[in-house]
Amino acid sequence: MIDVSKAMERREKQREELLQAAETMIAAKGLAGLKTRELAQRIGVANGAVYNLVEDVDDLVLRVGSRTLARLDAALIAAEAEGPAEPVEMLSRIAVAYCDFAAENTQLWRALFEHRMQVGRDVPEWSVAKQMELFQHIHGPLVALFPKRSPVELGVLARSLFSAVHGMVVLGLEQKLVAVPLDVLRREIALIVRAMVNGIVLEAKQARTCGGGQTHIQVD
Amino acid sequence: MIDVSKAMERREKQREELLQAAETMIAAKGLAGLKTRELAQRIGVANGAVYNLVEDVDDLVLRVGSRTLARLDAALIAAEAEGPAEPVEMLSRIAVAYCDFAAENTQLWRALFEHRMQVGRDVPEWSVAKQMELFQHIHGPLVALFPKRSPVELGVLARSLFSAVHGMVVLGLEQKLVAVPLDVLRREIALIVRAMVNGIVLEAKQARTCGGGQTHIQVD
Numbered sequence: 001m002i003d004v005s006k007a008m009e010r011r012e013k014q015r016e017e018l019l020q021a022a023e024t025m026i027a028a029k030g031l032a033g034l035k036t037r038e039l040a041q042r043i044g045v046a047n048g049a050v051y052n053l054v055e056d057v058d059d060l061v062l063r064v065g066s067r068t069l070a071r072l073d074a075a076l077i078a079a080e081a082e083g084p085a086e087p088v089e090m091l092s093r094i095a096v097a098y099c100d101f102a103a104e105n106t107q108l109w110r111a112l113f114e115h116r117m118q119v120g121r122d123v124p125e126w127s128v129a130k131q132m133e134l135f136q137h138i139h140g141p142l143v144a145l146f147p148k149r150s151p152v153e154l155g156v157l158a159r160s161l162f163s164a165v166h167g168m169v170v171l172g173l174e175q176k177l178v179a180v181p182l183d184v185l186r187r188e189i190a191l192i193v194r195a196m197v198n199g200i201v202l203e204a205k206q207a208r209t210c211g212g213g214q215t216h217i218q219v220d
Numbered sequence: 221m222i223d224v225s226k227a228m229e230r231r232e233k234q235r236e237e238l239l240q241a242a243e244t245m246i247a248a249k250g251l252a253g254l255k256t257r258e259l260a261q262r263i264g265v266a267n268g269a270v271y272n273l274v275e276d277v278d279d280l281v282l283r284v285g286s287r288t289l290a291r292l293d294a295a296l297i298a299a300e301a302e303g304p305a306e307p308v309e310m311l312s313r314i315a316v317a318y319c320d321f322a323a324e325n326t327q328l329w330r331a332l333f334e335h336r337m338q339v340g341r342d343v344p345e346w347s348v349a350k351q352m353e354l355f356q357h358i359h360g361p362l363v364a365l366f367p368k369r370s371p372v373e374l375g376v377l378a379r380s381l382f383s384a385v386h387g388m389v390v391l392g393l394e395q396k397l398v399a400v401p402l403d404v405l406r407r408e409i410a411l412i413v414r415a416m417v418n419g420i421v422l423e424a425k426q427a428r429t430c431g432g433g434q435t436h437i438q439v440d
Contacts, residue, residue, distance in 0.1 A: 164387050168383040192384060
């Protein structure tokens with residue numbers, strides 16, 4: 001029993017080294033620069049031994065992605081604590097923090113979106129769950145703004161807001177179209193998030209006003 | 221002289237065939253599926269002869285891109301004519317038309333954003349100009365809404381709006397995160413564009429109200 005537990009411990013340590021090496025490699029050269037043979041060399045195991053530590057390349061990339069998501073999660077939590085809890089300001093801070101994270105971890109962040117599973121394979125449940133967890137950051141402020149909307153409605157809205165911010169970050173950082181300095185991009189993201197959310201609040205208010213014949217200051 | 225002009229005519233015809241074949245190939249297999257050797261075969265010229273018709277692969281891809289942009293331009297013009305000239309509705313229709321175009325021409329549309337020039341080369345001026353022309357569709361309604369803003373300010377705003385819509389289309393069509401049916405995506409895009417623009421209008425109004433101590437209904 002002691003030997004088995006020691007073997008497991010060693011395997012866990014090697015897996016950790018493998019993930020760390022893979023993360024470093026993706027951060028330096030992008031997803032296309034990930035070579036398992038080089039990884040095996042770096043952590044000092046035989047080529048095939050990599051697949052005793054992870055199932056396949058998809059599994060390896062998803063595990064590195066999971067570490068990236070954990071760091072993004074920490075960055076968003078820090079951004080939340082950095083200012084007032086007012087939901088519109090909160091959403092705006094989260095969006096800017098997302099932009100900053102992408103700017104500082106460009107290759108690892110890109111890998112989250114570029115990675116495609118082998119044909120015929122679905123992204124495993126645990127990885128989907130990790131991605132979904134991050135939506136809680138957007139969900140919280142939206143619940144505060146629209147307490148009567150259903151989780152499904154808020155889920156759609158959260159995804160739309162995220163996609164819009166993601167688009168600004170992608171085109172901003174890739175400098176496709178016109179080059180835009182990071183400080184301008186951050187300012188624009190804050191402005192657009194506030195505008196989107198205020199616009200949705202306004203629309204909800206107008207819908208209520210027209211429907212009920214009354215003006216409400218609180219939304220929903 | 222007659223021979224020279226005939227030779228030029230034939231070259232023009234072959235170039236047209238080459239672009240058509242490249243477009244078909246990208247539409248079917250994406251940018252990664254573009255093989256100049258196969259193209260030469262399809263249009264019946266020697267391998268090297270392709271480079272008598274276009275400068276290099278970048279030039280070929282950019283020329284196909286230019287055709288895609290021309291069709292997108294036509295789709296946006298049609299969307300503009302399909303409803304009222306009211307700027308917020310106009311912007312919303314344009315955004316949905318962009319989504320539809322991307323859904324119907326996914327690989328060609330993707331190629332516009334995936335293409336990277338060879339290291340050390342810049343995208344040529346004529347191609348940048350073609351891309352910028354399309355921003356006129358967003359610029360027009362923005363000028364109507366914010367007549368006193370400078371072209372630079374409106375340029376930044378146009379790019380932000382475009383990037384936000386582009387992000388929603390990218391993540392929506394790629395079915396990354398949660399799968400979303402096209403009709404839901406179209407509705408969400410229309411909603412978010414209206415919300416963004418109305419939110420920006422609201423902010424401009426509030427800025428004026430706070431600054432001047434007066435309430436204005438007209439913006440700017």
